[in-house]
């Protein structure tokens with residue numbers, strides 16, 4: 472590649488349709504936020520693409536543009552939203568029920584929100600217990616369900632005059648699905664769809680439909696979904712960008728901020744106990760042990776890779792890591808997380824760190840969802856396809872090629888993200904070596 476020119480990125484012309492299985496608390500907070508921001512009623516705080524800056528060239532050059540001014544991202548005014556859900560409520564009704572945003576942020580965009588009515592979902596009670604289903608598709612096979620979703624996508628695209636489509640999975644966490652032979656190849660997966668194989672979940676059916684039509688897919692929930700060899704194969708075959716899974720917000724964000732710091736200073740760990748109270752519908756579903764198991768696996772993996780006992784046996788060889796989520800309705804979306812971290816220092820002397828994070832789940836998740844949508848759309852236009860590891864920055868359990876370990880350290884992830892943007896635009900990658908500034912003094 473000629474670094475002077477960068478990649479040949481197709482322009483972000485026309486409308487970008489963001490299609491979302493799961494019109495719930497997070498997705499409606501994203502949608503309402505985008506409507507508010509483009510109407511001039513708020514700022515996209517927490518969004519790296521909208522408010523983050525990127526240094527270009529040497530520190531002495533003073534070039535530090537906003538990311539959105541540096542790379543050709545879709546403009547927020549060009550986004551249209553569509554969704555599937557089982558409840559049949561429009562986006563305004565979901566916002567009111569979820570209680571995340573206040574009337575002051577909803578009143579002026581009420582009509583726009585009311586216009587977003589979910590399409591009938593692909594649903595399977597075996598994958599999700601605590602949900603009342605009013606609007607679900609019926610078909611003879613899972614393959615027919617996938618075809619019905621493809622039909623929905625085509626209709627949505629035509630009705631909204633979209634130039635591009637991106638899929639973002641925000642439906643309820645599914646029961647834990649271990650990887651099995653039906654997920655191992657595209658041929659096995661397609662046969663499984665036609666045979667109604669019970670190991671194929673609804674989220675995989677949505678993802679299959681999107682990838683089959685050539686549209687990128689990012690998975691905000693912790694389910695397997697695109698993180699299977701079969702769907703990776705389909706993504707590569709159709710040259711589509713994918714990434715998963717489980718957006719990095721709340722407690723896990725804190726973990727990937729603190730853990731790299733402990734490791735950087737070679738401080739040891741005896742134990743890390745994390746507990747949360749959460750009263751939204753996500754919390755209610757996670758009360759079911761099957762769904763909790765899916766979330767637990769995603770949350771536990773985070774520090775195991777950063778504080779790696781194989782590489783650092785004396786520091787991280789035998790710590791105890793436990794994660795709990797308790798459903799506690801009075802709190803709604805305002806989650807409270809506690810972390811007790813038992814560390815040790817010089818000569819093994821013990822110390823403790825306590826973190827009490829009173830956060831708002833959907834307020835943290837919405838900007839991440841926006842950044843992923845805009846970044847993966849950019850990736851697709853830049854000609855990237857398959858797993859987008861450079862977007863690990865936004866994921867709790869980043870998807871990687873077989874044989875690689877995921878990079879969880881937020882600061883390495885950030886460097887990877889920004890260097891990929893520089894690479895796309897033909898700017899010099901930044902190594903932070905910095906010796907050249909001092910070599911210049913000797914000249």
Ligand SMILES: NC(=O)c1ccc[n+]([C@@H]2O[C@H](COP(=O)([O-])OP(=O)(O)OC[C@H]3O[C@@H](n4cnc5c(N)ncnc54)[C@H](O)[C@@H]3O)[C@@H](O)[C@H]2O)c1
Nearest residue numbers: 493495496497556592642643644673692720752753832836
């Ligand atoms: N809130 C966060 O910070 C956060 C962070 C990372 C991941 N997540 C994940 O995002 C997902 C959504 O979270 P939420 O707080 O918006 O939950 P929510 O319960 O408010 O919304 C989920 C929606 O999905 C719908 N749904 C369930 N099965 C469906 C199906 N098969 N097809 C279409 N719709 C379906 C439900 O009816 C519900 O409206 C969860 O999996 C959660 O674990 C949330």
